[in-house]
Amino acid sequence: MDAALLCYSFTVGKSGSGLWWHKVQGQLNEETFLSYDSNNNCHVIGVLGNKLNATKICEKHSDTLKDGVDLLRDEARLCCWHEVDGHFNEFWDFGLNGHKMLHVDTSTGEWTEVDPGSSWMKEMWEKNRDVTAFLKMTSQGDCRAWLQEVKSHWEEMLESTGLQQGLVLWDKGKKEEDSRGSRMESPGVMEEGTE
Template identity: 40%
Template sequence: MPDVTPEKHIDEGSGPLTLQARMTCWREDNGHTSASWEFGFNGQLCLLFDSENGYWTMVHSKGRRMKEKWENDRAVMDFFKKVSMGDCQRWYHTSLVRWEKMLKTAASPTEAPLRVNSTATATKHVTCILPVLLSSFIIIVFLG
């Protein structure tokens, strides 16, 4: 994948590069779900993608080529946005359902069932690493 290699910041003989991606989801108090992506090589964070507004941010020079390639590719941006929004909403719903079940089973039989209301001002984060999905996508986009 010559289009997704960091500049010349790796030592000769250091072995193959490992591309890592992490998607972070959060849900605001108003119910709006958002997500962002972090990309890195061999543990070094290089590039961020905001799924909400479609902006790419290079945080290390190793991500320059990848940013230049991906920020001009509408299909890549659409893919990350769709995966983010679909998965984040599903994960949040699944987590909330499990949490409500745990609270209901924790209530004693003489008490009224607990009602879960989100009144916290903090955002709720769900993080997942999607190596297989991302690897498949990269192979399809760059080699397909």
């Protein structure tokens, strides 16, 4: 199997009434399989979601996702993957109003300002030890474990449907484009109570 890219998009904001809301979506190779919202509702969705044990996967993800939205209070995206040679990679991207501002390579600890006006955000996050510890722990620990679990279900699904042959699961050109500062993908969050 080619490299599998696991990402979690965090969006946190305030409603018109001043209440905080959040939405997190988990994706494997850009296919959404998990949704977690302000009411602490966790759902598995899509083709991959149908292969996962909803209770088990949500129990494993919920605490970490809740910690993430409590700490981050912005737009953020965690991604991790194994290269074909087995090397593990991970990163966090931070955004504001749908634009990527910062890229963090947690394996090296390097913070890159993607947007020229993002130095304030970089300084704020770099100085926050709780945030930097969370970023490293989730990208190198949680994301790695989640990737293994979700990827195994994805591979089973592909084998059972015969789709694995000739399927390109991840375009490295897309990854490189994303790391250069393209617009962040918004998970389509609606304010609480507007569904």
